[in-house]
Amino acid sequence: MKPQVKTIIQNTLDWYDRHGRELPWRTKGAAHADPYKVWLSEIMLQQTTVPAVKPYFEKFTEKYPTVHDLANASSEDIMRDWAGLGYYSRARNLHACAKQVSAAGGKFPRDKAALMALPGIGDYTAGAIAAIAFGQQASVIDGNIERVLSRVYAIETPLPASKPEIKDVAQVIYHSNANTRPHDLPQAFMDLATAICTPKNPRCVICPINKQCVAFKLGIQNELPKRAKKAERPKRKGFVYWMTDAKGRVLVETRAPKGLLGGMTGLPTSDWNDDPQALNGFSGDAEKTTIKHVFTHFELTLTMIRVKTKAAPEGYRFVDIEDAGFPSVFKKVSKYFQRSNAAFRSKVPVKQTR
Numbered sequence: 001m002k003p004q005v006k007t008i009i010q011n012t013l014d015w016y017d018r019h020g021r022e023l024p025w026r027t028k029g030a031a032h033a034d035p036y037k038v039w040l041s042e043i044m045l046q047q048t049t050v051p052a053v054k055p056y057f058e059k060f061t062e063k064y065p066t067v068h069d070l071a072n073a074s075s076e077d078i079m080r081d082w083a084g085l086g087y088y089s090r091a092r093n094l095h096a097c098a099k100q101v102s103a104a105g106g107k108f109p110r111d112k113a114a115l116m117a118l119p120g121i122g123d124y125t126a127g128a129i130a131a132i133a134f135g136q137q138a139s140v141i142d143g144n145i146e147r148v149l150s151r152v153y154a155i156e157t158p159l160p161a162s163k164p165e166i167k168d169v170a171q172v173i174y175h176s177n178a179n180t181r182p183h184d185l186p187q188a189f190m191d192l193a194t195a196i197c198t199p200k201n202p203r204c205v206i207c208p209i210n211k212q213c214v215a216f217k218l219g220i221q222n223e224l225p226k227r228a229k230k231a232e233r234p235k236r237k238g239f240v241y242w243m244t245d246a247k248g249r250v251l252v253e254t255r256a257p258k259g260l261l262g263g264m265t266g267l268p269t270s271d272w273n274d275d276p277q278a279l280n281g282f283s284g285d286a287e288k289t290t291i292k293h294v295f296t297h298f299e300l301t302l303t304m305i306r307v308k309t310k311a312a313p314e315g316y317r318f319v320d321i322e323d324a325g326f327p328s329v330f331k332k333v334s335k336y337f338q339r340s341n342a343a344f345r346s347k348v349p350v351k352q353t354r
């Protein structure tokens, strides 16, 4: 059995017209979605789920309604507004890209190669912008679309080795004459993957392309896509320091612009490695609890030190905890100390005044 490209496209788009999601960056059925909104949403959606992105997208489009507004914002504001969304190099590239597009007049290029020359825009994002914002027949393949295509074409080679095979079938679909709605098709596949062709127990019986799906026909849909075993994440350790002043403000630094969490507001920490050395000038008592945080490339265990001295060392400053704009790892530490301080206060007897 050979899947019929025309039927796959037609049935997927018909299903999308009836069941596709309403999303704040989406203009369903219209050929011209706003390239700025498409770009912004696609950068935010890299490695991040739709529910997590929605409030950030709304905040950014309200605060920075055009690419010029974003370009003219300070990097501190952008990092603070991005805090909690993770993968912070995206925020730095977002700002750099906005500056370039703004300086060139504010229009995003339509061409995939020109889009890929902009900071933070790789093959996938360039394809998505070219297709969704400019209606071009570009291949758009994310992890969800990989899953659908692996199943429809019963590709049994494990990922990532199967990527070229998936790319070939995607190329045939996206560049087919039957693809008369290039701006809708990638979004239709994404929604189908999220609602019907789910990672576990896909809902094949109600799937609009089940008659074209080889994996369903063979009864192997739950086994696909296969994946090569991932190597275990390396483990690193470190110290993180919690120091507050008389007003209850917390000591922070602005992290170096390059590297992990670059440019973000952070708590003072040691290096993160197998054998971290305590940070000079910071001493105090270690808490019994440690904090674990998983980054893409390693797993971090932080020993938390409550610092006793009260003067801010050079290069650090005190800020209100609510205004710190911490990335997730430091939010965890901050929550721990706020909870532990509240528990301590509740144990202190209240002085009777009358």
Ligand code: SF4
Pocket (backbone or CB within 6 Å): 148, 151, 152, 196, 197, 198, 202, 203, 204, 205, 207, 208, 209, 210, 211, 213, 215, 216, 221
């Ligand atoms: S039939 Fe099942 S496995 Fe095939 S595309 Fe539809 S939901 Fe996915």
